[in-house]
Amino acid sequence: MKVVLGGFLLLALSIACCAGDGLCVQHIDVPEYPVLAWQARLQGSVALNAEIAADGEVVSVSPSGANQILQKAAADNIRTWKFCSSLAKQNVTITFVYKLDGQETDRMPREKVVVDLPEQVTITSRPPMPQG
Numbered sequence: 582m583k584v585v586l587g588g589f590l591l592l593a594l595s596i597a598c599c600a601g602d603g604l605c606v607q608h609i610d611v612p613e614y615p616v617l618a619w620q621a622r623l624q625g626s627v628a629l630n631a632e633i634a635a636d637g638e639v640v641s642v643s644p645s646g647a648n649q650i651l652q653k654a655a656a657d658n659i660r661t662w663k664f665c666s667s668l669a670k671q672n673v674t675i676t677f678v679y680k681l682d683g684q685e686t687d688r689m690p691r692e693k694v695v696v697d698l699p700e701q702v703t704i705t706s707r708p709p710m711p712q713g
Contacts (some may be wrong), residue, residue: 604671606698607637608663614679614692614706615654622708623648627655627677637664651679676701681708 625647632641639660644652655677664673678701686707695703 604633604668604673604699605665606662607665609696610658610661611694611696612654612658612677612702612704614689614704615650616689618648618650618654618679619681619689619706620709621650622681623651624679624681625651627652627679629655629659629675629677631659631673631675633664633666633671633673635666635669637666639664647679651677654679673699675699678703680705683707685710 627647628645630643630645631639634640639662642656642659644656646652658677659675664671680703682705684707687710689709690707693705695701695705697703
């Protein structure tokens with residue numbers, strides 16, 4: 582399932598997207614591009630290995646890849662997600678991709694977020710103008 586968000590502020594998204602393994606994403610808070618990462622023009626992919634409890638809560642997250650600022654933002658975001666599962670405990674890997682694309686801007690623009698469940702979330706922002 583692919584959901585594209587952009588052009589308006591959306592704080593949370595409640596959906597049901599089920600993978601073939603019986604794991605469903607029930608609720609996500611829409612991720613944002615971290616301000617410090619945007620200012621530093623950081624980009625990259627963060628792979629999150631998350632353990633999901635029987636009640637759908639994320640109990641642990643192990644991020645890898647990209648910069649630590651992006652890792653922390655992705656891990657903090659997925660901890661807000663709610664899953665439903667047919668199993669007592671399950672692991673899932675979701676990749677967050679942070680990209681800068683388009684015309685440079687002097688202020689932080691709204692991001693375009695593409696939620697392509699169950700594997701990937703892409704957060705795209707326009708790059709900042711160089712400082713100095």
